[in-house]
Amino acid sequence: MFKSSLVQKKVVILGGGESGTGAAILAKSKGFGVFLSDRGLLNQKYIDVLNSENIPFEQGSHSESRILESDLVIKSPGIPDTVALIVALKEKGIPVISEIEFASRYTTAKLIAITGSNGKTTTTLLTYHLLKNAGLNVGLAGNIGDSFAWQVAEKQFDYYVLEISSFQLDNIQDFHPKIAVLLNITPDHLDRYGYNFQNYIDSKFNIVQNQTSEDHFIFFEDSEVITAELLKRIINAQKVKISLANKLTEGAYLDEGKLVSNVGNSTFEQTFAALPIKGPHNAINALAAIAVAQLVGVSAEKIAEGLKSFTNAPHRLEEVEVIDNVTYINDSKATNVDSVFYALGSFERPVVLIAGGVDKGNDYSQIETLVRNKVKALIVLSKDFEKLETYFSGIVPQIYITQDVQDAVNKAQEWSVPGDIVLLSPACASFDLFKNYEDRGDKFKAAVRNLTSQNHH
Known part of the structure; x- marks a missing residue:
């Protein structure tokens, strides 16, 4: 034979x-x-x-x-x-590699890779939307949507916008993004990194390890963790800064409510309030997406058009209903404290906060001031409630504990007055009471919609 x-x-x-x-x-x-x-x-x-x-x-x-x-x-x-x-x-x-490493070996498409402890899904979806709206032949993959490798096997794209987690970056060798975006680095998943924050930082910085001087690295300059790390490393890519604090001659920044981006020989300006996404963290996400679009040659006109028509993913500061002038917000994707920090920072009105779940070693001190100033009541939806209850008693005027999502929403309605926000932003994983964060968000939305029907009877 x-x-x-x-x-x-x-x-x-x-x-x-x-x-x-x-x-x-x-x-x-x-x-x-x-x-x-x-x-x-x-x-x-x-x-x-x-x-x-x-x-x-x-x-x-x-x-x-x-x-x-x-x-x-x-x-x-x-x-x-x-x-x-x-x-x-x-x-x-x-050799043990990740799927993104394997797939990247078989595509000639230009890769745009986006990572960060928070905001990467929104930034990835927005970047993809801006490029697609401008008529580019672009795929969406990574930590979101359809498998990158599957698309490489069956489709032909000129660009991929990839949401990349630290876990995916841990097992790369030659993965080489044309444009890399690093939004922020805050302690998360430390159980996977031997409770050593530097290990997690190193993992995030793998995103630039194969970049050359032909490539671009977009990063959030106001992050002390990122700027401290940049002093220790040689980065070959051209650096593009994003800031909410400083006006930049080159880079993208927020100036008195205006998004301004001077990147890739073009200038773009847009009032942030005109965008469908709100809150300071989304200003960072939008600036990153705008900078990417400029680098791949999308016109200012097309960027402006794309920003207006964007709709964000569910479970991220998603408005569910307004009932008796109380706004119910589903932020079930907030599985760490930092996400809750962003969520609370997005609202000026008093908040009834629903939080809790499986705690991954959270440090609640980073949201203590925001909670003190904004949260009028805390509802802990969890089997594992002692830590939250102990930490916030004395900081929040009223705390209620339940393991039932409808009970939580009913209590939130009872405790809220017109003008308030009821916010599900758990700071924890969902596995104690739900299948996953989507399931938690969906059950919260269903419970809120039950309120409306009760009112009509």
């Missing part, structure tokens, strides 16, 4: 969600021998795809011996580098 001398390289994919399944499809299309392994159970949608593509897979456990025979491993961002299997692979010298 004739056997080719070109042995099919064996690629193992760990994790069979959106990114893992996409990586499997791309690997198969490039002629690799592919095996996918997930310790958990796969979603039926992905089982059907793998079967139709004849890609062998296992679920419920990992066949270690088979995995340790591979030439390359692509791992899901959810799997820490510290688990025994990954350690064993590295000891054997088998």
